[in-house]
Amino acid sequence: MMQDREHGAKSVGVRTNFHLQFITTPTSDTPGTNLILHFDNKRYIFGELCEGTQRACISRGIGLRKIRGVFLSGKTAWNNGGLIGLILTMADVQQGEVEGEGSTRRPRLNIYGGPKQQHSLACARRFVFRTGMPLSIHEANVQKSPEPPSMVHEDENIRVWAIPAKFATSAATQTEDQCESDADAESERTDVDESRLSAEQSLREHIVNNMFDSDWKRDRLVQCKLKDIKLPAVVWIRDPETKNLTSYTCFSPDNIGPLTMETDVLVRTPWPASTVQQLPEASALPTKVATSYIIKGHAQRGTFDAAKAASLGLKPGPLYAQLVAGKTVENGAGQTITPDMVLTPTRPGKGVAIFDVPSVHYLVGLEQRLEACPDHLFEGLEAAIWITRGSVPYSDRFRQMLNKHKNIKHIVSHPDLCHDHITQDSFSISSIRLNNIASEFFAVPRYDNIHAYRPIVATSSPDIREVLAIEDSHIDVLPAKRGLRIHVEPTFALDESEIPDALDLASLDLPMETRVQECLPEDMSPYRRTAASPSTMELDEPEIITLGTGSAAPSKYRNVSAVLLRMPKDMGTYLFDCGEGTLGQLQRLYTPDEMDKLLFNLKAIWISHLHADHHLGTISVLQAAVSARKRLSGPERPRPPPPCLISEINMMDYMDDYHSVLGMPTEALCTPVACHWTEGMSLRGKSFDFSQTNVPIKDLRTVKVNHCHGAQAVSVTFNNGFKFSYSGDCRPNEAFCNIGADSDVLVHEATFDDGLDGDAKAKKHCTTGEAVGVALKMRAKNLILTHFSQRYQKLPVLSSVKMPEHNPEDEVDDDVDGEMTTGPTTISADAPAQSTDTSAWVEQDATRDLNIGVAFDLMRVKVSQIASFKKLLPAISKMFEIEEEKREQQRREAAAIAQAEQDRKMADKLARQEANRKKLQEATGKKKKDTRNKRKLEDGTNKPSANTNAKATENGSAADPMSAAAITHPMDVDSEGSRAQADR
Ligand SMILES: [Zn+2]
Ligand SMILES: [Zn+2]
Structure with a gap:
């Protein structure tokens, strides 16, 4: 049967056309390598789904609507850091998709990976909840002895075999690789009880199903006795006569208002997935396994003779x-x-292999598995894509493996071989324009078109053969490049035409428009960096760096939430929220040495709430901090304790669940400080305060805010008296004004423009005017607005300031988290940018004495500088206005080209019809012409206009960053149509 399939008897009639294309290669903000496999009806993603993958897809115009399979390669750890964000976005954009004709079910998303993948996703059950997104996780089966790899996936397009390779040390590799994490050194468990393991796996499977495809409904209430419920909780009592529901908040058994513990009450059923308090440890599962894949198309029928x-x-x-x-x-x-x-004989389908080798210790295992492969598996194989780390490509064993498979092409991805080029072209160009206005505040992202961010071997040689010391001229090897296409069927070929030129920001000439210049303040000295300016690393006062300033999902211009606070004089650095890609944003701002210092001094990370856009970057930042502490500590410089991770208890539980995937105890990464608005801070159940630590914080207070379950706003007073308040996501909150009274700096969310009050209320966010109102009521000295929802960069609209009101409804409206279960709604902020009347910012009486800054990604501002920020707003606003005009012009031109193309097609169609009609007339020997009808058709063929050569390509100019269109901001081609702006 297998044999038949191999030789294609089954697939006579199949003719396919497909290719793979690199989405990312390793850079600062896309640390992983992945490719998209493209068929007309479906797409599949292969490789590492590291943080930043989703944003890379957006910037390259790669749609997620047709993705039906995700094949995670390598070792399950945090190489899947971009997976959750990607699935959530897929859940939104695939809403209209159905399984097949006549079906109403959504197509199932199949995710393949190594051991622990199921566990890794189940860890997110506390904050991921979607309905109607059927999803299956398939973990590669790791056998005791190297057996032939098994086919894990087959559909009408492809067949995929998974090759899990085990870690093995040999004399040759023992000292070779320093990059292998400590986790791999621990020995694997042997005392495993198979039946227990399988019960645990089905629990994880059940959880993951519930996270994405549950029939649970938020508004379903169940009846029980108050004593049976975990307090605090909100409960309802139905009036026996009126049948109306009244809600009560019960805090603790001694604080239950008019109720008794025996009262029958109604409660919401909790998310089914969240009822599992702790997952079984994943350490019983095989740890040191890296998964590779062989992908093949079906056999191709011969040609007709x-x-x-x-x-x-x-x-x-x-x-x-x-x-x-x-x-x-x-x-x-x-x-x-x-x-x-x-017909000429059917030939086997062509294919490629994706070999993921995280360190040299996996080479032996991979080699053994490949030796066990039956020959037919290699039949039709045209290329191998190597995703490598550490010293793998420099090892002799690697060269031996290339040598063994010299008949195919080898494409090698490795941080040393892939340069740290700019991945977010539109954002980077925009950052140059802001930098032109005020270089003191707006940084241009770092990049290197020749080297990696932190190369282990400096490689300035352009020749990969030389770098890898490959002498055999028969070995065909080339480096991986984003955009490189690998055509597999019908003819194997490499296509470099879509590899974008590496954007060289330094060589771009983007002069400031006169209209912008006219809006600049008279004295520009506070805004410009000069040779005399102190280094950005030296501080004599606190500095705020807004790393990610967008809401919900990353976009072209704004990454998801993260704010870095740097305190002067060894008082440390602090992160307030840490969305996916935060580490990447830091690397775009700081050199490796500066990063080490920052991370060595990282004293705390505050996570405001568990929406995915606020915390999915935490693990990678903490891991990088571990390495920085290792690198910088020594005999004279003792290793500092890990940073405090401060958030609600669910975040600590998440870390505890995840530790067995990372193979590292939570305490090695962070000091897990659970924080509750009434109970205060605790460390593993014991009361906690900073006096026991090296963290110079005098006071940290939080309040519960109206946004989602467990969301808190925080106010921190440092030992030197500096007071910093951070809202997270919320509706305006009076209690926050109290704890944050007289703050030196308030960073507040302002998701919606003024005028979108309804959206702000429904989505539990603030408008600009509401955020300003909170700052005024708090008597904050400085305000920085962030967490914007717009797709285009522009200034938020401020029309009128709204002071926060005391809203008793907020207190009982417990955790109704509309965002988590409703699908995307197209909100009005998605509409073309409204023009901003900047006069409201400067001239409103209410805000005259408030210093206001508007956050952009990679913006850095010292506290004393916020006062001068407002004077820049007219110039920034004018700059965006001009950009928007240009985009509008491009939209019009693109529409005209598309129209011309449509006209041309119509003309062709009419011409063909006319030709067919003539043929038919001749064939039937009909001589008499129906002149009236003919004239009608000819009129049609005369209609189309010139410009028939113009072609509107699918991705517009977005794929080529150096095209003129891209430099003046490529049109925001969003192949998904309206993106979900719902926060998560
Ligand atoms: Zn958010
Ligand atoms: Zn949120």
């Missing part, structure tokens, strides 16, 4: 088609003609 058919007495027509479709026919003389008589 018309001459042979004619010699067999067949005439062109339906019989030909039947033969091509694999059917047997009869010729005129009654002879049976089988397809193989007129």
Whole structure:
């Protein structure tokens, strides 16, 4: 059966056309390597789904609507850091998709990976909840002995075999690789109870199903006795007569208002997935396994030999088609003609291999597995894509493996071989324009088109053969590049035409428009960095760096939430929220040495709430901090304790669940400080305060805010008296104004423009005017607004300031978290940018004495500088206005080109119809012409306009960053249509 499939008997009639294309190669903000496999009806992603993958897809115009399979390669750790964000976005954009014709079910998303993948996703059950997104996780089966790899996936397009390779040390590799994490050194458990393992796996599977495809409904209430519920909780009592529901907040058994513990109450059923308090430890599962894949298309039928058919007495027509479709026919003389008589032989499908080797210790395991492969698996294999780390590509064993497979092409991805080029072209160009206005505040991202961010071997040689010391000229090897296409069927070929030129920001000439210049303040000295300016690393006062300033999902211009606070004089650095890609944003701002210092001094990370856009970057930042502490500490410089991770208890539980995936105890990464608005801070159940630590914080207070379950706003007073308040996501909150009273700096969310009050209320966010109102009521000295929802960069609209009101409803409206279960709504902020009247910012009486800054990604501002920020707003606003005009112009031009193309197609169609009509007339010998009808058709063919050569490409100019269009901001081509702006 397998044999038949291999040789294609089953697939006569199949003719396919498909290719792979690199989405990312390792850079600062896309640390992983992944590719998209492209068929017309479906797409698949292969490789590492590191943080930043989703944003890379957006910037390259790669749509997620048709993704049906994700094949995670390598070792399950945090190489899947971009997976959750990607699935959530897929859940939104695939809403209209159905399984097949006549079905209403959504197509299932299949995710393949190594051991612990199921566990890794189940860890997110406390904050991921979607309905109607069927999803399955398939973990590669790790056998005790190297057996032939098994086929894990087969559909109408491809067949995929998973190759899990085990970690193995040999004398040759023992000292070779320093990059292998400590976790790999620990020995694997052998005392495993198979039946227990399988029960645990099904629990994880059940949880993951519930996270994405549950029939649970938020508004479903169940009846029980108050004593049976975990307090605090909100409960309802139904009036027996009026049938109305009244809600009560019960805090603790001694604080339950008019109720008794025996009262029958109604409660919301909790998310089914969140009821599992702790996952079984994943450390019983195989740890040191790196998964690779072989991907093959189906066998391809041969070509039709018309001459042979004619010699067999067949005439062109339906019989030909039947033969091509694999059917047997009869010729005129009654002879049976089988397809193989007129078709060249069917050939096996072509394919590629993706070998993921996280360190040299996995090479032996991979080699053994490949040796166990039956020959037919390599049949049709045209190329191997190597995703490598550490010293793998420099090892002899690696060269031996290339040598063994010299008949195919080898494409190697490794941080040393892939340069740290700019990945977010639109954002980077925009940052130059802001930098032109005020270089003191707006940084241009760091990049290097020659080297990696932190190369282990400096490679300035452009020749990969030289770098890898490959002497054998028969080995065909080239480095991976984003945009490189690998055509597999019908003809294998590498296509470099879509590799974007590496953007060289330094060489771009983007002069400031006169209209912008006219809006600048008279004295520009506070805004410009000069040779005399102190280094950005030296501080004599606190500095705020807004690393990610967008809401919900990352976009072209704004990454998700993260604010860095740097305190002067060894008082440390602090992160307030840490969305996916935070580490990447830091690397775009600081050199490796500066990063080490920052991370060595990282004293605390505050996570405001567990929406995915606020914390999915935490693990990678903490891991990087571990390495920085290792690198910088020594005999004279003792290693500092890990930073405090401060958030609600669910974040600590998440870390505790995840530790067995990382193979590292939570305490090695962070000091897990649970924080509750009434109970205060605790460390593993014991009361906690900073006096026991090296953290110079005098006071940290939080309040519960109206946004989602467990969301808190925080106010921190440092030992030197500096007071910093951070809202997280919320509706305006009076209690926050109290704890944050007289703050030196308030960073507040302002998701919606003024005028979108309804959206702000429904989504539990603030408008600009509401955020300003909170700052005024708090008597904050400085305000920085962030967490914007707009797709285009522009200034938020401020029309009127709204002071926060005391809203008793907020207190009982417990955790109704509309965002988590509703799908995306197209909100009005998605509409074309409204123009901003900047006068409201400067001239409103209420805000005259408030210093206001508006956050952009990679903006850095010292506290004393916020006062001067407002004077820049007219110039920034004008700059965006001009950009928007240019975009509008491009939209019009693109629309005109598309129209011309449509006209041309219509003209072609009419011309064809006319030709067919003539043919028919001639054939039927009809001489008489219906002149009236003809004139009608000719009128049609005359209509189309010039410009028939113009072609509107699918991705517009977005793929080529150096095109003129890209430099003046490529049109925000959003192949998904309206993006989900719902926060998560
Ligand atoms: Zn948010
Ligand atoms: Zn949120």
